[in-house]
Amino acid sequence: MATECIATLPQRFSENKTKEDPSIFDANLLNQQSNHIPQQFVWPDHEKPSTDVPLLQVPLIDLAGFLSGDSFLVSEATRLVSEASKKHGFFLVTNHGLDEALLSRAYLFMDTFFKAPACERKKAQRTWGESSGYASSFVGRYSSRLPWKETLSFKFSPEENCHSQTIKDFVSKKMGDGYEDFGTVYQEYAEAMNTLSLKIMELLGVSLGVERKHFRDFFEDSESILRLNYYPPCKQPELALGTGPHCDPTSLTILHQDQVDGLQVFVDNQWQSIPPNPRALVVNIGDTFMALTNGIYKSCLHRAVVNSERERKTFAFFLCPKGDKVVKPPEEVVGGGEREYPDFTWSMFLEFTQKHYRSDMNTLDEFSNWLKNRKSF
Secondary structure, eight states: OOHHHHHHHHHHTGGGOOSOOTTSOOHHHHHHHOSSOOGGGOOOGGGSOOSSOOBOOOOEEEHHHHHHTOHHHHHHHHHHHHHHHHHTSEEEEESOOOOHHHHHHHHHHHHHHHTSOHHHHGGGBOOTTOSSEEEETTBTTBSSSOOSOEEEEEEEOOGGGTTSOOHHHHHHHHHOTTOHHHHHHHHHHHHHHHHHHHHHHHHHHHHHTSOTTHHHHHTTTOOEEEEEEEEOOOSOTTTOOSEEEEOOSSSEEEEEEOSSOOEEEEETTEEEEOOOOTTOEEEEEOHHHHHHTTTSSOOOOEEEOOOSSOOEEEEEEEEOOOTTOEEOOOHHHHTTSOOSSOOEEHHHHHHHHHHTOOOSTTHHHHHHHHHHHHHTO
């Protein structure tokens, strides 16, 4: 999408805007229609957001220090990441090398997309069971506990594994002319996140006492997901959630938050907040990597809250192994102990979360039981 199109796109398509499309989540319309948000967006009392939560103490990991080879900095980084990963799986990464200009452009295009009329967003409509595309809350898929958000997701594979569609290809095919720059920006962002994720995998490998390149090699030909999350203001934020409580089924999540608070993690039997840090990226362990560590590193319950004043935007990069890779912990991790989870492939787990089970705190256990039951027949 050319720069001049960014400024004019909402006006260009304003005449095509329909009054209401039941398949599209329109926060502005819902906020205006009555004094109350629709019931399907109201969460049960035990899951409603807390009004006041403490800050979660998460370590700042100096990634450049770890990569420098300095023995003290390496030791400190591995100690901090090990402690956090064993407790709740969340840590912050500084000196990560993400280009500020690229990040600014990514947010600019994100604003353009989510503030465009519904007819433009629907060009990238996500098909049920697929990972790529635009999702308008979960309208049409679920009838209750709907998240107060919109997302745009892209499947991503590194260039050397580019048998699958690139982000640029997806944008061109789905959204048509005028979106070339749009596709290029998110292709570059995903490539930067992929490079960063492999460095973090080196750190995690060293912290677990396995060969430094073990997990890096495992994820070298990854099939990952880049997701743009947009959380509009909500007039009754005390009733709604931007994202419900869940553990990420993927391997590793790298999150960039804008300057609006919203991320909460359930630790020590209470919700705790991880506020935005302009110098750092939030990283958390997912279910698949928890299985790769035989349960030593934790995938923790987390959620996103909304507010009545400001929109919130984030970029989430979900590192996933190639679909046919067998998820199995290395012998150094298992030792002489028992296996916590059966072997599985990422494609099997992804299908489970897309078609059989809505992700929550029990996803990996439910998937493991599902696999065992299938094998028993």
